[in-house]
Amino acid sequence: MVIDSNFFMNLALREAWKYQGLTYPNPAVGCCIVGSNNELIAVEAHQKAGSPHAEIMALQSAYFKLTNNSKILELTSSIDIHNFLLNYHNNCFKNISLYTTLEPCSHIGKTPSCASLICVLGIKKVFVGFNDINVEASGGNDILKKSGVDVKTLLLEKKSQDLIKPFNIWNQDKFIFFKWAQRLNGTTDDGTVSSAHSRKNVHAMRDICDLLVIGGNTVRTDRPTLDSRLVNGKAPDILIISRTKEFDKSIPLFNIENRKVFIEDNFLKLDNYKNIMIEGSSKMFELSKDIVDYFLCYLAPNMAGKSGFEKVEEKFDILNIDQEDQDIIMWMKREI
């Protein structure tokens, strides 16, 4: 296996995909810090809005590795890590390279931008996967170049673009992803399909999404709550797709405060939301696939169940696969 810049960018991409769906309204971004002998020093990702950017996470982790000063690990806020690095970097980063899947931000708020921090720390080489098209935050590459940083852009451009696409979509419109859990034999029925880890991951996404779409039959059969109790998160608004508006209102999902529940026979309500998760199986897949941007499948390695996905003229491009707690987590898009 060749250990080159693609290898490091791929590591950054894989780390970032672990948090896809959880960073809204921020992008999923990954970052590697690599030393002068091509030694891998840190791999981190942006985990959720309000948490530090991927570059800050990776620089924090790298600082500890390079200096053995564990004080930086006690810091959690971006501003604290920024300030610590600015005060105590002591040129420890001067020979490192930074790989980031997205152009470092130029946005100055409570903290200096990631781009200017990189300049101040004396980092000489930055590899960028995809350029930021967000007006407020873009321009990071220019800041770096003006400070004499060697910037190589568009490394693994296509993969980096796939990673950032949800962010670019919800900046302009709404991002819709279809989530399902299935077994290896394609079945989706007959009780719990996915692992405890996968279910917790789904709850974390429900906590972040602002609308959850589900089929009427599923509501009637499963009588779900559709909250995010496994991560102590919020219950998103619900759109039930159903021809009839009649539902037993004692079904738990109807009895949660501060949640709107819509019952419609179409997807028009989606226009009022930005980050939308559709949960379902084959019927909802058929109904919604033409408006879906990305597909997220939790694949459990067993062959129980009876029915599930039947023949669909659909081919996917796999964007990322990961394995957690036995299930395979697959992000996909339709093959173009």
Add this chain to the structure above:
Amino acid sequence: MVIDSNFFMNLALREAWKYQGLTYPNPAVGCCIVGSNNELIAVEAHQKAGSPHAEIMALQSAYFKLTNNSKILELTSSIDIHNFLLNYHNNCFKNISLYTTLEPCSHIGKTPSCASLICVLGIKKVFVGFNDINVEASGGNDILKKSGVDVKTLLLEKKSQDLIKPFNIWNQDKFIFFKWAQRLNGTTDDGTVSSAHSRKNVHAMRDICDLLVIGGNTVRTDRPTLDSRLVNGKAPDILIISRTKEFDKSIPLFNIENRKVFIEDNFLKLDNYKNIMIEGSSKMFELSKDIVDYFLCYLAPNMAGKSGFEKVEEKFDILNIDQEDQDIIMWMKREI
């Protein structure tokens, strides 16, 4: 993500799994070379019998990285690489650590053993995933320790054991793996399922296995050749599982020289072979699963086809997943 010794051993494991099924009668082994600052220098695996061991592949690759002397890259035989390293190492390895999924061999044949080479090269630290239980080659750890090498054994022991298990099985008995190709919806019918890369990978395994088992109905319907023409390899012996012995002998598989074809209603013939691949789908799976050691699934990300795996009371442990040319390649064993 923590960059620690587990991280490096996992990289070695993942690289080794790419060649699982192809190394017979040798084990699948992976090896990482890591520098004094924890920099990753090389990741390589044993690729096939007759090729250099994983440690030699990794040391070759690392030598080039450390010295920039590309002469070593022109060498392909184990003895040449061994001799080159012995003559020209110039202590370039003295600060590196070596991670290997299997205890380095102590076997001295045409070349010195990997264990003694490691000692001569002055490597100070070796991490070993699983100890070699093969009498002829074991004892490598002792050789290392006697030379003052710091040996840490049983790092990711369970994963390393899963990787080496086919080798340990065929040393004592016969190793049987069940291979199938399916789509995301569990279907296995209706034409070609897997990608060109996956089909080539299967042919490489046919070239290496000594018996291929297949169902009578598949032979009648698909009229296959069951050779390994995509890799210019050999055609393995065939066992057709069928109640009747009547077959149209113009089916291509019957007309290949130097191949035995058996038609039986049982698996007794397997006792005469060591490395056995069963190809099939749900029916053959049901027939054979109790004698199968490992399961190998090529999963194509689309939902065409009509029928495939139905309900089976079988849970798997995923041993490794990889993605190549769109298909997911999954090695699994039955959950204990």
